Amino acid sequence: MPVEKEYKNCANCGLKLEVACPKCGKATFFGDYCALCDARLAVICPNPKCKAEQPPLDGNCIKCGKSLKQVQ
Numbered sequence: 001m002p003v004e005k006e007y008k009n010c011a012n013c014g015l016k017l018e019v020a021c022p023k024c025g026k027a028t029f030f031g032d033y034c035a036l037c038d039a040r041l042a043v044i045c046p047n048p049k050c051k052a053e054q055p056p057l058d059g060n061c062i063k064c065g066k067s068l069k070q071v072q
Contacts, residue, residue, distance in 0.1 A: 005029045022056045030055065043068055 003010060007017050017030045023039035033040055045052045045061040045068065052063035060067055 005031075005035070019056050 003017065009016055015030075018027050019030045019041065020026070021028050021034040021037060021039055021041060022043050024034060024037040026034070026036050028034045028036055028041070031041065041056055042053050043056045045054070045064060045066055047061065047064050047066040050061060050064040050066065052061055054062050054068075057068075
């Protein structure tokens with residue numbers, strides 16, 4: 001089933017498709033760029049030994065597990 005930009009959640013798995021843009025802070029579709037400010041939707045892990053780039057999802061780094069809350 002295809003995913004449309006208007007969807008809030010994936011109909012198949014329930015994944016949240018709306019994220020907060022790390023630049024403007026507004027809710028936008030989970031894609032490559034913010035629909036409102038055109039900033040890239042990615043954050044860098046704050047762990048100096050990791051620095052993994054990943055989607056701006058709530059929680060922890062997908063590589064090292066460090067909290068991403070301090071990243072803005």
